[in-house]
Amino acid sequence: MFPATEWLVIAAAYVIGCFTAGYYLVRFLAKKDIHEIGSGNVGARNVSRVLGSSGFIATLVIDLLKGMAAVWIAQSFEVGPYWLIAAYLAVIAGHIWPVQLRFHGGKGIATAIGVMLMLGPLIMALVIIQFLCIFAVNRSFTISGLFSIAITPFSLLILGQPVVHIVGIAALAALVLFSHRENLAIRLKKKNPS
Numbered sequence: 001m002f003p004a005t006e007w008l009v010i011a012a013a014y015v016i017g018c019f020t021a022g023y024y025l026v027r028f029l030a031k032k033d034i035h036e037i038g039s040g041n042v043g044a045r046n047v048s049r050v051l052g053s054s055g056f057i058a059t060l061v062i063d064l065l066k067g068m069a070a071v072w073i074a075q076s077f078e079v080g081p082y083w084l085i086a087a088y089l090a091v092i093a094g095h096i097w098p099v100q101l102r103f104h105g106g107k108g109i110a111t112a113i114g115v116m117l118m119l120g121p122l123i124m125a126l127v128i129i130q131f132l133c134i135f136a137v138n139r140s141f142t143i144s145g146l147f148s149i150a151i152t153p154f155s156l157l158i159l160g161q162p163v164v165h166i167v168g169i170a171a172l173a174a175l176v177l178f179s180h181r182e183n184l185a186i187r188l189k190k191k192n193p194s
Contacts, residue, residue, distance in 0.1 A: 006083040013070035013087040017094020020105050021062035022047040025055055035104060043106040060110055066091055067114025075118075085168040088115040089175060096179045107179045109145060112172055123169065126155045146180055149173045 022042035026034040030050050038046045048056035070091035074084045095111045097103040116123045135144035153170035
């Protein structure tokens, strides 16, 4: 039988992801297009260039809530574990590639963190501890955050967590790293000039 509920959950997750708060806050409050400001990103850091700390916080909170909402909806409909993974990848994909903005959205990290907050305390604790350890050495907020997310599947594997959790977080990490590929290439080039 065609799993209509599961596909509707995934579609709903993508639509939720498409609500790029940063774009709409800047559009309605400052009458500007965030794509033409700073990095052109719809994320909280770029929004703060226009709307200050209040815009940063509002964007960050809404982006976190999007990830949390997608997981909550999927869990409420009691979809299977791999459908849950598809749902939270869909909300992140919606944030990165929102159809109404011609697929020009954010990087997805805040939405991914919202997802991980809903998946359980262990995953979020690992991300935070790893981030703090890496940041103590690296001193780069972005690189430390991305590296922390990237190694989380390996940490879950070492801790003997279920394969489905490892697969899901690995897919989430791959999606977030892919969305940051250009930034990572620039940062690595600065650290290792030819």
